[in-house]
Structures are given as C-alpha cells and as structure tokens.
Amino acid sequence: MSTIISEGLMQAKAHPGRIIIWAVLLIGGLIMITPILFMFGTSFKDASQVYDMRLFPEYPTLDNYIQVLSDGRFLRWFGNSLGIATTVTLSNVFFDSLVGYTLAKFDFRGRYLIFLAILSTLMIPTEMLVIPWYLMASKLGWIDTYWGVMFPGMMTAFGTFLMKQFFETVPNDFLEAARIDGLNEFQIWWKIALPLVTPALSALAIFTFLGNWTAFFWPLIVTTSQEFYTLPVGLTSFAIEQSIQWEKIMTGAALATIPTLIVFLVLQRFIVRGIMLAGLKG
Amino acid sequence: MTEIQLEKITKKYGAIETIHGIDLTVTDGEFVVLVGPSGCGKSTTLRMIAGLEPITGGDLRIGGEIVNEHEPKERNIAMVFQNYAIYPHMSVRQNIGFGLYTAKMSKADKNKRIEETAEMLGLVELLDRKPSALSGGQRQRVAIGRAMVRNPVAFLFDEPLSNLDAQLRSQMRIEIKRLHQRLKSTIVYVTHDQVEAMTMADRIVVMRDGHILQSGSPTDLYENPSDIFTARFIGNPSMNMITAIATQNGLVAENGNAVLSVASPDVAINSKVSVGVRSHALSVGVPNGAAGLTLTGEILVLEPLGSETLVHIDTADGVVIASAPALHQLTAGQTVSAFASVENLYFFDSDSQKALMRP
Incomplete structure (x- = not known):
C-alpha cells in the first residue's frame, strides 16, 4: 500500500506539467476565496477597524451580528428571500421536468415546434423582458407582492431544455416496464423517470436556488415597500440609508451565504453520474 | 383459460x-x-x-x-x-x-x-x-x-x-x-x-x-x-444448398461437379431445384451404402468439436460444411469427397423457395 502511494507521489513529482496546473489552480482558488474570507473577517470587525486591511480582525466582535439580527427588517428580508427562492426552485423542479419529460418521451403533433418556441425564449435578454413583465404585473395588481417577484421565474426555458436532454437518456424500457406493471403516466414520471435524473434535478435546483437567492434587478423593480424586499435589495438599502456601514453589509452578506452553502452541501451528493446505467445490461 | x-x-x-x-x-x-x-x-x-x-x-x-x-x-x-x-x-x-x-x-x-x-x-x-x-x-x-x-x-x-x-x-x-x-x-x-x-x-x-x-x-x-x-435458419451449421437442374433422368448439378443419384422431384423439366443437406448427414470418408449426393473439393478449414469435426470443403458447387469422425486424419488443402444418402436430402423449388415432395 505504502509502495503504491510513494510510487504515485514519485509519478506526480516526475510531472512538471502537473505542478504548474496545481500552482495555477491554487492561485485561482486563493483569488476566489479571498473576498469571501475578507467578508467574514470584516463582519467580525467594529467600525473603527473596517479600513484596516487585515484579513482577520485584531479585536474580533460579534456586535455586528447581534445588531443585524436584532434588526427585524433583516430577518424579514432573509425570510422573504428564502421563501421566494424555495418556492421558485420547487416550481422549476416540478414543472421544468414535467414539460421536459413530455417533450422527450411522448410523440405528438407539434412537439418539435413547442420545443423550438420554448428554446427561442432563451435568446431574449432579461433586460428586454423587464418592461413587459412590469406592465403585466402592474395591470394584474402584482406590484409589491411575493407573486410579483416570483412569477417570471416559476418555469424556465433553460430548465425545460436541461431536463428534456436528460430524460432523453432514460431508456424507454424502464418506462414500458412500468406501464406493463400498471402505473399511469404520471406515476411513471414520478416513480421511475424522475429518480433516474436526480443528478440533473439537483443541478437544476442548485442553479435555480442560487439564481433566485442572489436576484437583484427584478425584485428591486417590482417591490416598493420594505416588507417585500428580498435580501439583496434590502442589503443595498441598508448601505444607502445609513452612510455606508461596511461591517453591517458584510455581516448581512455573510449571513446570506449560509442558505446557499446548505443547498449546495445537501444537493451535491445527488450529483453522482452513472447511477442510471446500473439497472441495464452489465 | x-x-x-x-x-x-x-x-x-x-x-x-x-x-x-x-x-x-x-x-x-x-x-x-x-x-x-x-x-x-x-x-x-x-x-x-x-x-x-x-x-x-x-x-x-x-x-x-x-x-x-x-x-x-x-x-x-x-x-x-x-x-x-x-x-x-x-x-x-x-x-x-x-x-x-x-x-x-x-x-x-x-x-x-x-x-x-x-x-x-x-x-x-x-x-x-x-x-x-x-x-x-x-x-x-x-x-x-x-x-x-x-x-x-x-x-x-x-x-x-x-x-x-x-x-x-x-x-x-x-x-x-x-x-x-x-x-x-x-x-x-x-x-x-x-x-x-x-x-x-x-x-x-x-x-x-x-x-x-x-x-x-x-x-x-x-x-x-x-x-x-x-x-x-433452423439448425447449426446452416443447411448446405446446391443448385441442380431437373432432367428426365434425374437431378444434375447446375454448374459444379456434384454427383447426384436421385430422381427429379415433381417439377417442370429444366427448372432449378435447390438440394439441401445438413452437415451431420454429409460425411467425409467412405460412403455408407448408396450415396444420393457426392461432393468433392479441397478442405478449406477444419473445426474440431470434440465428438466430430466440421469440414469446410470448397467444391465447384460452392463451399459446403460436412462432418467427419473426430479421429479422422484430415488436413487443410487435402482433396476429399463427402457423401449423403438420398433420405437425408431436402428439395426446394429454387424460384418459389418452397419445399418439394421427395421423389
């Protein structure tokens, strides 16, 4: 065993190319993580230390956390963001995969046309859609409501496309076997097809959650009263109203990363490739 | 039910x-x-x-x-x-x-x-x-x-x-x-x-x-x-087929040197008849009784199966697969004859591909 390891190390040593790759990756990693460490570091500093460029504060304090968390607005925005991101994610996971499955596994007239229509919406930039969305929301009385924030993202063309591509890799034999076992079409999707694409589903859930958790532009436009703000919108208002208090902003941002970390840690274990092939010929 | x-x-x-x-x-x-x-x-x-x-x-x-x-x-x-x-x-x-x-x-x-x-x-x-x-x-x-x-x-x-x-x-x-x-x-x-x-x-x-x-x-x-x-399709190796012509005096090989001693089945004179024989019924060596079909050619490949050996023979009527007892001394390149008795032959109309009654 030890011989194998030392041989492995020798091989690694013998590869200068690999050392360069490691060095580049290491530098890249450091560049990525420094702002995050700086954010956490600053959240433990008091106002007088903010412009002290040390990564770790000389006199760490929890005051910022106590102040931010005791401000009722922060918790409200945190809750808003969590509720909105979770609802939109669940909706995407359900509807995108249902539509993707239908487009991938059922043969019906106009299937290709519908798919093209869905796909073509990917080519329109969000900035162009914001005005029609706003007009629509205002006509329907959705301005300054949770539904107003959520409705444009409840289903996405990207998610439908992603799920369709994955469902196409599910062998029809599985679905036919279930059909013969007496399941209806919805049960086949729910009990058989969906579990076989969990890696794609997890990826879709992560993307959707992160996208909605950090969304700024549309929530800023569609909400006017503070009670409907999402966290990014709220944190910005924090910054503007109280002459810029970096330590508070960093504390809020640090707290805001927690759900994204949890989502990633929970879902990443499902992103295991190759599980689908296990039931087929060896 | x-x-x-x-x-x-x-x-x-x-x-x-x-x-x-x-x-x-x-x-x-x-x-x-x-x-x-x-x-x-x-x-x-x-x-x-x-x-x-x-x-x-x-x-x-x-x-x-x-x-x-x-x-x-x-x-x-x-x-x-x-x-x-x-x-x-x-x-x-x-x-x-x-x-x-x-x-x-x-x-x-x-x-x-x-x-x-x-x-x-x-x-x-x-x-x-x-x-x-x-x-x-x-x-x-x-x-x-x-x-x-x-x-x-x-x-x-x-x-x-x-x-x-x-x-x-x-x-x-x-x-x-x-x-x-x-x-x-x-x-x-x-x-x-x-x-x-x-x-x-x-x-x-x-x-x-x-x-x-x-x-x-x-x-x-x-x-x-x-x-x-x-x-x-049924049977392994596939049945050998030789094309023959129906004449007044019995079947005659169409092109090759196959010797057929069998009357023509019930078809028009001069029509083509496919004569089939399974490998196990086509034996290399000495004929056992009167042979209905004799094929001669050079051995291409030998496939010893233990109990018997399959002999691929390149005849003028095409490549056929015959069988030989396992211990039979044969080598590739050797010229041999293989024999089948009349009752082991099958007859088909070459045009309609349908089986014909044995003569």
Missing part, C-alpha cells in the same frame, strides 16, 4: 406496413418462440401483444376477449426486456414488489409473495441489494421475478438472454425452461437465436419480413422445413 389469438394482425408505420396480417394461436400453457432475423417483425408482434404498440388491423384476443384497445395493465401480461429494465434506484425487493404496485393486497401478503418469488429464483440473499451490485444473470432473474410476482396470464420475453455471455445464456435457458415446466404458464418468447428457439420452445414460429413462414415443433421444423429460409 389464457389462450392468445392473433387474427390477421397488421402493423403500419405511416404508409409502410411492417406486419402483414399474421395469424397465430398460442394455447394455454404453451411455450411459443418467435424467431427470425432482425427486422422480421417478431419484436413488434410481441409489443403489440403487450399493448406497448398500437395494432393497425386485425384482432388480438387474450382469453377469448378482444383486447386491441386495452391498456397494457388491463391485459394482465408480464414482460421481460432485453435490457432487464430493473429500476436502478430500487432494491431487489422493491423491484420485485413493483409488479404488485397496483395490486390491492395487504403489505404482509405482498411481502409473502415477494419472498416466495425470490425463493423460487434463488434471490433471497440478494433482496436488499441494489441492481448495481448484481451480476447480469442475477439482474435478469430479478426481471423475471418482477414479471412472475403478480401471476400474469402470460409472460412475454423480448430477447432476454442476448446480453449474457454464452455460459450464462445456456444456464438461464435451462432455468427459464424449468420455470415454465413448474408454472405451466403461457409464454411468448422472441429471439433471433435459433439455438434458444430449438432448446426451449414447444412450438417455434419462424418469421421473415412481417410474415409467418412456418410454425411447428422444433423437430418438425428441423426435419420438415417448408422453405429454404427456414431450412437454413
């Missing part, structure tokens, strides 16, 4: 008809094998019986009732797929139990059924494993278990052994056959492998281009093929 009847069944994809009005009755408890080359329509026929493929024309009856429009689950048949199709995210127990998903029975009863099935298939120790931890043969057994567990009226098998290696395949052949003997269930089995068809079937149905060519017991098909295709 679980007779399956196909009456003038047709299948069209758009304007193209792939199954041309086939008639077939599978009686209760019968093991019927549909056999034929790829694209002959055997799998489509099976899928129409299962309800996975709509039927374009004709009637399909299961147990006397027309089921053309019935959903697969309403037909109460079970199917085993080539790719096994056992669900990778479920354990063996859940996979087998899945056959009972819609059954109205208590959990205890379901468990009892699952365990009985597992017992019968030797899967008891594997019940809590995931399919990824099973070998190919075990996976196929799980697939059979899932089919068996709900007591279907008939089993449909779609080339279930083609993904297994040769040794496992022959083992599973025996297992499926024993299972049929024990359960006495109606089975329709599709394969392109004539060995599977010969060893397992009560009745073989030979299909080609969407037609049924012949149906009968394995021995019947082997002994009395109705046309050249069946004659060559």
